[in-house]
Amino acid sequence: MSDEPPHNPPDAPDPAKGPQDQTLSEPLSRAIGERYLTYALSTIMNRALPDARDGLKPVHRRILYAMRELRLSPTGGFRKSAKISGDVMGNYHPHGDAAIYDAMARLAQPFVMRYPLVDGQGNFGNIDGDNPAASRYTEARLTSAAEALMEGLAENAVDFRPNYDGTLTEPEVLPAAFPNLLANGASGIAVGMATNIPPHNLHELIDACLHLIDSPNARDDTLVSIVPGPDFPTGGILVESAESIAEAYRTGRGSFRLRARWAVEDLGRGTWQIVVTEIPYQVQKSRLIERLAELIDQKKVPILADVRDESAEDIRIVLEPRTRAVDPEALMGALYRNSDLETRFSLNMNVLIDGRVPKVCSLKEVLRAFLDHRREVLLRRANYRLDRIAARLEVLEGYIIAFLNLDRVIEIIRHEDDPKAVMMAEFKLTEVQVEAILNMRLRALRKLEEMELRTERDNLLAEREGLTAMLADERSQWKRIAEQLREVRATFGKSAPGGQRRTTIAEAAEAPVIDYDAMIEREPVTVILSKMGWIRAMKGHQPLDAELKFKDGDGPGFALHAETTDKLMIMGSNGRFYTLSVANLPGGRGMGEPLRLMIDLPNEAEAVTVFPWRADTRWLVASTEGDGFIVKADDMLGQTRSGKQVLNGTALLCRPIAGDHVVTVGKNRKMLVFPLDELPEMARGKGVRLQKFKDGGLSDATLITLAAGLSWLDPAGRTRTETDLSEWLGKRATAGRMAPRGFPRDNKF
Known part of the structure; x- marks a missing residue:
């Protein structure tokens, strides 16, 4: 034997050294980069992206192969799902049994898979979004489609590789007698890439394959004429344009607009209702019903009166119109825009070519x-x-x-x-x-x-x-x-049960724009906004000083007459104007509802004034600092809950323009009268100085006709009028003079 010491590679730890001496150092960026790249490749190759050849991810392939090993043929008996997921986990897929069972349950759901690969017995979930029963309660076996995917496994049709512990072998890919990737679709999120492929009709896919065999250089347009679009298991109507569909299949990226299928059901005597029988793919029916109920509750689609779910085995959602005069197309058009009765399915055909290279492929590829x-x-x-x-x-x-x-x-x-x-x-x-x-x-x-x-x-x-x-x-x-x-x-194919195309391809008929205001019945109401911000609309024009009930600690704030067709304008102390439809206000039977639930009025801001909007009117807005300007009514209107910013600063008042002069009074009780034409007209801003103050700010402002003079109520409730205002007349932004004798102590006109 040689007396030389054993040779260790340069990077190998030296057994003679201690643990501290065996530590290797490398830059953190390189260490993280290498490890993250390994993780990313593992996710892309072994988890998230399907193989272009059999259309399966490793977990689905292992589930089907394990079921084949258990001899769960379509004509044989069922086995407990817990046994199946246990075998998959123990033999081929060392991940959680819950994840394996969820993947298997998806293969058995007819509303997810166009051609289910697992035949489930028991509760495997439903289109409402309910989860499957626990694996110990359900049973499963393979379907004929899954058997077709594995035909030839015993004849060396594909390569096998060792399983995770080297005790067994598993197929790298299934023989796949039909293009399962497109037939059943796929979705997944990897690292830095994702895939989303809709299901298609098998008969059309095989026709396209046969055409590609006869003409290997077939044009994309020809293939799209054979496969005109996805065929979802839940049916529906595809309303994407032919050009958009062709472009999506040519590039591998795009989107498809899918609508629910519906029909008008005649109830006699001129009344009718809409019945929805198919909903878009991957839309949970229970969530859809909740959303439609929200639209009714929030009155976002006023022409919809009620929604009922009468579904049993088949889908049957009943929509009742507000009146028989409603146009069904207009009603559905409004619901398409506000609910999941119309959805978009994104196409991203990012798949593994030969099980190794991720690539965004066209339909032909x-x-x-x-x-x-x-x-x-x-x-x-x-x-x-x-x-x-x-x-x-x-x-x-x-x-x-x-x-x-x-x-x-x-x-x-x-x-x-x-x-x-x-x-x-x-x-x-x-x-x-x-x-x-x-x-x-x-x-x-x-x-x-x-x-x-x-x-x-x-x-x-x-x-x-x-x-x-x-x-x-x-x-x-x-x-x-x-x-x-x-x-x-x-x-x-088409001659087999369930083989007919379910998704209809049609042109999208643009629904007419609905004038909701024209559909609201015009009635007088009295709008009440309490001191603590609770709002309601009482029927009829009630006396504005009438006794009303309020919550404990609350009291009257604003009261005004309006009509159900009006838009209600609310100016906040933050200088924003908020728009509400009077028809959508809660009724006057109770105490109303908090205003802040309807608009995004900050907690630190208060309602300064409330008035019904009128077209072609102008308003004076002013801040507590004494700045202001004239704003048109059209520039106040906001379309969202967050309102529209008009006045920069802390808002004090908003007065309708009437007369030819502006009268202002400060907290120092000095009053100024100046011509209205000295104020600019603006859509938004801080404005100009109305009156000059050494200290304090603006208390109030009003508009008058100079010839008629200025009127106010004295402490005894009598009307007093000052016709000669020459003493207070001046230029805008001057200091003014002390208010006339008998002017209210609160400095309010």
């Missing part, structure tokens, strides 16, 4: 990947069959020699000590042939058996000749693939 895989499967199965034929022919030749020399063979077996060696030497037989002869049953030694052996040999020779000829001719190979595809089409 995906079908080509499937056909190339089918050709490889065909060649491998043919070669496997040739090997089996050769082995069987060898045995048959031995049987025939034994039959021709039957008496001598029996004599050798009866009298020789080593009959095997004697027979091999005397008849020039191989070891395999002699073993087969020695294992032959006595009942096979009849005259008829020899004829059957010769017939079988001739049939095998003819089959071998046909397979050899096919392997030598590529055209014959594609012909055989086409025959196989036609067989699959006959099994799962």
Whole structure:
């Protein structure tokens, strides 16, 4: 033996050194980068993206293979889902059993899979969004479609690899008798990339494959004419334009607009209702009903009166219009815009080519990947069959020699000590042939058996000749693939149960724009806004000083007359104007509802004034600092809950423009009168200085006609009028003079 010390690689830890000395250092950025890249590649290759050849992710492939190993054929019995997910986890997929069961349940859901791969017995979830029952309560077996995906696994059709612990083997990809990637679709989110593929009609996909076999250079437009769009298991109506669909299939990216299917049901006497029978793909029915109920509650679609779910096995959602005069198309158009009765399905055909390279593929590239895989499967199965034929022919030749020399063979077996060696030497037989002869049953030694052996040999020779000829001719190979595809089409195509196209392709008819205001019945109301911000609308024009009930600690704030067709304007102290429809205000029977639930009025802001909006009017707005300007009514209107910012600063008042002069009074009780035309008209801003103050700010402002003078109520409730205002008349932004004798102590006009 050599006396030299054992040689260690440069990076290998030295056993003679301690743990501290064996630590390797590397930059943090490189360490994180390498580890994150490893994780990203693992997610892309082994979890999130489907294989273009069989359309499956590893977890789905392992579930189907494990069920095949359990012999759960479509015609056999069911097994507990817990047993299936346990076998998958223990043998092939070392992840959580809940994740495996969820993936298996999805394969069994007919509202998710266009061609389910698992036949479930028990509660596997529903279109309302309810989860499947626990795996111990449900049972499952394979479907015919899943069996077609695995046809040829026992004939060396695909490569196998060791499982995670090296004790078993699993297929790298399934033989896939049909283009499952497009037939059932796929979705997944990897690192830095995602995939989203809708389901399609199998009959159309196979027609496209056959066309691609006949014309390998077929144009994308031709393939799109054969596969006009997705075919969702939940049906619906595809309303995307033909040009947009063609572009999506050509590039592998795009989106499809999908609508619910509905019909008008006549109830007699001129009344009717809308019945929705199919909803868009991946929309939970319960969430859809909740959203429609919210629209009714929030009065966002006033022409919708009620929604009912009358679904049993089939979907039946009933929509009742507010009145019989409503146009059904207009009602559905409004619901398309405000609910999931219309959705968009994004297409992103990002798949693994040959199980290794992620690529965004066109429709043609995906079908080509499937056909190339089918050709490889065909060649491998043919070669496997040739090997089996050769082995069987060898045995048959031995049987025939034994039959021709039957008496001598029996004599050798009866009298020789080593009959095997004697027979091999005397008849020039191989070891395999002699073993087969020695294992032959006595009942096979009849005259008829020899004829059957010769017939079988001739049939095998003819089959071998046909397979050899096919392997030598590529055209014959594609012909055989086409025959196989036609067989699959006959099994799962249009003539099979459920094989007809479910999603209709149609042009999107633009729904008419609804004038909701024209549909609201015009009625007088009295709007009450309490001191604490609770708002309500009482029927009729009630006296504005009438006694009203309020919550404890609350009291009157604003009261005004309006009509149900009016828009209510609320100016906040933050300078924003908020718009509410009077028809949407709560009724006057209770105490109303908090205003802040209807508009986004901050907690620190208060309502400064409330008034019904009128077109072609102008308003004076002013801040507590004494700045202001004139704003048009159109510039106040806001379309959202957050309102519209008009006045920058702390808002004090908003007065309608009437007269020719502005009168302001400060907290210092100095009053100023100046011409209205000195104020600018603006849509938004701080404005200009109204009155000059040494300290304090603006208390109030009003508009008058100078010739008529200024009127106010004195403390005794009598009206007093000052007609000669020359003492207070001046330029805008001057200090003014003390208010006239008897002016209110609160400095309010």
